[in-house]
Amino acid sequence: MLTRRIFLRGSAIAMAGMGEAPMWLARAAAVEGTKRKTLVAIFMRGAADGLNIVVPFGDPRYRELRPILGLQAPRQGDDNDGNGPFGNVIDLDGTFGLNAGLRPLKALWDNKQLAIVEATGSPDPSRSHFDAQDYMESGTPGKTGNGWLNRALRDAGQDSSPLRAIALSNRVPRTLRGEHEAVALGNVRDFNISDQDRLAILKNMYSLTPDAPLRRTGKDAFEAMKMLQSIGKEPPANPEERAAVASGTVGPPRNNRPTYGAGGELGRNLQQLARLIKSDAGVEAAFAEVDGWDHHQNENGQLPNLLNQFSNAIAAFCQDLGDRMEDVVIVTMSEFGRTVEENGDGGTDHGHGSMMMVLGGAVQGGKVYGQWPGLAKEQLFEGRDLAVTTDFRTVLSELVRGHLGQQDLSSVFPGFNYGASLGLLRS
C-alpha cells in the first residue's frame, strides 16, 4: 500500500521536471505520518428545497401539502432513464428518495460514499437569505464573524502550503475568512506575474532581501504561482471531457457517466480543485458555491436541471479523484429550507429545516442520518416548515474533528455544545 511518505516523495520527484519542488512540499514530506486531508464545503445559496431534493416520498403528508409540486414516488423496476433529470424519485431506502436530477449520485450512494442528514439547519429563526447565510458561514447562529472553515484549520506554523485554504470563486467567502490565509482561485489569472523577465528579477530580489517576513512570503508566493501556472496549462484528460468543456454544454450524461462538462461552473471549479489535490498542493479546506436555489415559482421546471449540473460536478469530481477520495470529504449546506406547502406559483417560500449531504471515501454512506420530525401540522416549525432536529454544527463538528483533526471545537463553533457524533465517518 502506498504510504503517505512515499507518495509525497514520489510527487516531489515528479515535479522535479518543473524545477525544484516547492519548499512547503518538502516541509510537508518531512512531517512524518501526517496525511493531508481535505474538507470541501459546497454552499447552495438561496435556500435549496431539501424536500424536493431528498424526497420523503414515504410520508403521506408530502403529497398532501404538495399536490402539484410533489414528485412521483419511485417506480418499481423502471429506472426512468430516458427522461434525463426529470422523472420519478430514485429510491434510496424505501422512505426517502433522490430527485431524478441527482441520478449521478446514485452510484455513490450504492458504494456507500454518500450520506444524507435530514432535518438539519440552524436554531436561528431568521428567514433572511443574507442574515442566515452570514450566520451559517460564520458558524455562529445569530452572530456574524469569521468563517468556521478557516477556524477549523489547525495551526501549522510555517509548515503549511499557501494553497491550504482555497475558495473556488472570485472572492474569499465569509466561510474561509479568518487568521489563515485563504486564496480565491477565481483570481488564478491574477495570481501570476505574466512578464517572465519581471518575474525572475522580483523572485531574485525577494529571495535575497534581508527583510525576513518579506523574504518568506515572497518565496511562498512565487512557488504558489509556479504551481498554479503549471496546473492551469493542463488540458482535460479525455476527449469527451475536453469537448464538453470546450462547448460548455449541459445535458444528460452519456452512458450515465458523470462529466465535469455537464456540471456547469461548479464542474469547472471542482475540476481545478481536483488538479490541485492530485498535485499535492496541500489543499486542506476548499469552498465552492452554487447560486439559484431560491425557487419561489416554477420550482419543478428549474430544480431538476440545477440538480443535474450539481450532481454531475460532484460525481465527476469523486470519479476524478479515485482512490484519493479516502482523504477528501465533501459537505453540502444551504442557509435554510423551504415551506413544506407549495405556494400558488408552482414554487415554495422560505422555510427552516433542510438536508445536508456528506460524501467521501471515509464516509459511512448509504444511509439517511438524523431524526425525521414528521410533517404533521404540530410537528412543523411555526406550523409551516420542516423542523430542525440536528444542528448543522453537529454535522460540521464531526467532520472538522474526525477528518481534519481539529480537536478544539469550541473555537471553531464558539458557544456550541457538541454532543454525540452522528457516526458519519468510518473510524
Add this chain to the structure above:
Amino acid sequence: MTRVVLTIAAAALAAATAPRPGHATGPFDQRLGSDQQIVHALNRLTFGPRPGDVEEVRRVGLTKWMELQLHPEQITENPVLDERLKPLESLRLSLPDVVTKYTPEQNMGMMTMAQNPFDAINKLSQADRTKVMNGTAEERTAVLDAMEPEMRTRVLGALPPNVLAYTPKYKDEAEKARKAQQEERQAQNRARNLQLRDLLTADQLTDVRSGEKDKVLAVFAALDPDKRADVAGQLPPKSQAIVPEYRRTGQFRRAPRLVASEDLKEARVFRAVYSNRQLEEVLVDFWLNHFNVDSTKNIGMTANLGHLLIGSYERDAIRPHVLGHFKDLLLATAQHPAMLYYLDNWESVAPDSFEVGPYAPRRGTLNGVPNSILPNGLQRLAHGLNENYGREVMELHTLGVKGGYTQDDVIAVARCFTGWTVRSPENPQFVFAPFMHDYGEKTVLGHKIPAGGGQEDGLKALDILAHHPSTAKFISMELARHFVADDPPQALVERMALTFTKTDGDLRAVMETMLRSPEFFSEGAWAARMKSPLDMAAGTIRAMGGEVTDAWTLVQKISDMGETLYAKTEPTGYPDVTETWLGAAAITARMNFGAAIASGQVPGVEVDTSRWKGMDNAAIARALLGRQASKQTLDAIGTGLEGKDPSPAVIASLVLGSPDFERR
C-alpha cells in the same frame, strides 16, 4: 483575499515574549541624519513623498513643516482635490439629507416580472390543475383537449418538461409555446435594459469602447443626455474612467445607497493622493480603523443601510476630533448611528424593560438564552442585553484587551448604554429611549454609578473609560505602533501616556510628544513599517508624480491587495502590523500593482515616466524610494536587465515591486 492576520491579543502576547529593542540599547537610540529625517517624516506623516516634496520641506524647515501638519486648519487645501470631490455629492450632505436623497424609491425595488407563466395554470380549477400537473397522460390530454386554443398554448408553455414527456400529443405545440414565451420575456428585458447596440451606431460602439479620451467624449456629447448613464454603465473600465459622472448617475439609478459609500471610498483615495493636509488624512485613516465600522453589515430588514451612514460617521464623528481630545472622539463614535448599529447597541435592552401593557413582548428561549424576547414573525426584536458594544468599547476602543476589565465590567458598561439607540432606519439619529434603559445601580471598574440615572449612565461610563490609566497607555501604544514601529519602544509609549494623562487626552499634544522624540527619528523607526494597500496605492501614485482623474479602479485594486475600505467585518479593524498585509496572493497583487501603474494600465490614473529618461537604475530607484535602494534590489535589477535597454517605466515597475518599496 485575506492574508495572515494576527489578532491584537496574539500580537500583544508576541510582543511580550519577544526581545524588546526599546529597552536595550537598540537602534531606537541611533539618530537619523538630517536629510534622512525629512524623508522619514514624509513617509510617516504623509502617504508618501512626491517629486519635489523633500526640497519643499527642506525649504520650509522640518520642524516648521511638522508643526503646520499638526494644525491642518492653517493649511490651504489643494484646489485639485476640491475639484475631484465636487461630483461626489453625498460627501457634503447632512445625514438626514443623504438618507432622503439616496434611498431607493419603493417602486424601484423588485423588477416587475414578465407575466408569471404559472398564471395560466392557476386559472384552472383545482381538479383540472391536479390532472394537468400530476395526472396520467390520458387525463392530462383530455383536459388540454377541452381547453380554448389560446389558453392551451399558455398552459403548455408553462408546464415543466417532465410533465410534457408523458403527453406526446402536445409535445411539439408545447415546444413552440415555450419558445414564444421565452422570446417575449427576452424582448421585455431588452426594452427595460437597453443594450449598447440599441443606443449607438456601430462606429460609436467602437469609439466608446476604445478607452481613448477624445473618442469617448465625442460619443457622449452626441448622445441624448437621458441615455448617457445607461451607456456608461455598460462600458469597459478604461472607458468608464473617462466619464465617471455618468457611471455614477447610472449607479445612482440602480442602487443609490451604494453610491453614498462609493463616494466615500473614492474620496479616500483622492484625499490620500491630493490633500495638502496629509497628516489629517493619515490620522483619519488610523482612527477609522481604531473605531472600525463595517458599512456592509446587514442592519435589520433594511438593505444597505450602513452605506448611508458611513459618510457622516467619518465626516462628523471621526475627522473633527483626530487632533482634539480623545474623550470627544470617543463620545462622538459612541453616539453615531453607524456605531450603534454596527455593535448592536441599538437593540440592547434591559431585561425587564417595557414588560407591561399591550406592547409587552412574548418571551421564551431563543438561541439557548432563556427569557429572551421572541421575534414577532419576520420582525427581529431585541433579545435582551447586548454586550457587544460594552465589551468592544473597552477591549478595542479604550482600555485594550489587557487593560484590566472583567466580565462584570462588560455587563455593567452594557447596562449603562441600554437606551442609547437609533430613532429608526428611515430617520437614523441618536436618541435615548428611557423604556429600554436599565436604571439599576452599576459598578464600572470600581466606580459606582447610582441607580436612577438615564442617559448620563452612558456618559459617566465613557468618562470613566476615557480617564482610565490603561486607556492612556493603550492609545499611546497604538499611535506609536502606527507612526514609529510595529513593536514600539516602551519608554516612548510611557512618555506619551504621561502626556495623555496630563492633558486630559489631548491627541495633538500626544502626537507632539511622539514626533519630537528621539525614537521617532531613529534608525529603529527607519523604513520599519509595512505599507497598507491604501498606503501602497497612494504612495505609488505620489512617488510617480501621477494624476488620478477617477478613483473607481483604484478602490478595486486596493481591495485586491487585501483592504476593503469601510468594510472590515471585525470590530478590531485591520491589525496594524506587517503580517496583516503579507500573504502569497496579497504580495503578488502588490507587485503587480506597481507595474500596472508604471505602464499606465490603471484606468483613471495618469503617469509620466519621461521625467526619468536618461537616469540610471540607482537614480530612478532613489527618486521613487526617497532613499538608496538595497544592494540586493539593485543587483537583481542590474543582472536581470543586463544587455537590455529598458524604458524608465520598466525600471520603475521593478522598484515599485521590490521589498524596499513595501516599507515606509
